[in-house]
Amino acid sequence: MQNESIAGKKPAQAASKSIAKRNEFITKTAMRAARTRAREFAVQALYQHLVGRQPVDEIDEFTRNLQGFSKADSVHFDALFRGCVESSKEFDALIEPHLDRPWGEISPIEHALLWMGAYEFKHCLDVPWRVIINEYIEQAKAFGGTDGFKYINGILNKLAPQLRAAEVAADAALLER
Secondary structure, three states, X not given: OOXXXXXXXXXXXXXXXXXXXXXXXXXXXXXXXXXXXXXXXXXHHHHHHHHHOOOHHHHHHHHHOOOOHHHOXXXXXXXXXXXXXXXHHHHHHHHHHHOOOOHHHOOHHHXXXXXXXXXXXXXXXXXXXXXXXXXXXXXXXXXXXXXXHHHHHHHHHHHHHHXXXXXXXXXXXXXXX
């Protein structure tokens, strides 16, 4: 048959599968982009919480009214923002042994990013640990000080084996092969 592709499928079937794969990629990319946006808004909201000490509901309402929030994953934003505020003492205690200076010398942006990384390590098991670290390195580059991303990277790399032991060990075993 002249109209069949090399793989033995009709061009329409091959095109249909190609379109389905493309749409799946676009959906996954959009989901990732929406979560990244949620992280961006969450770091801003946590900054307000750490610096301004405003009530959580006021910060939440203000943040939801910011331009571009409609493109963020609002469920992920809620989980990050409220989860970090509610577990702030737990996360501080978890992170503190890895710090090289007191909390008072950590910028509010770095503080928020460390909380968020700890939160995702603990509660977002669908996100690989390396992706979490990369996301917060990028957030630190966007919102933090000049070399803040290096600090975030170092601390989160110390937290990962503590909070994602099996996943980190499996990755290490793959590298040893």
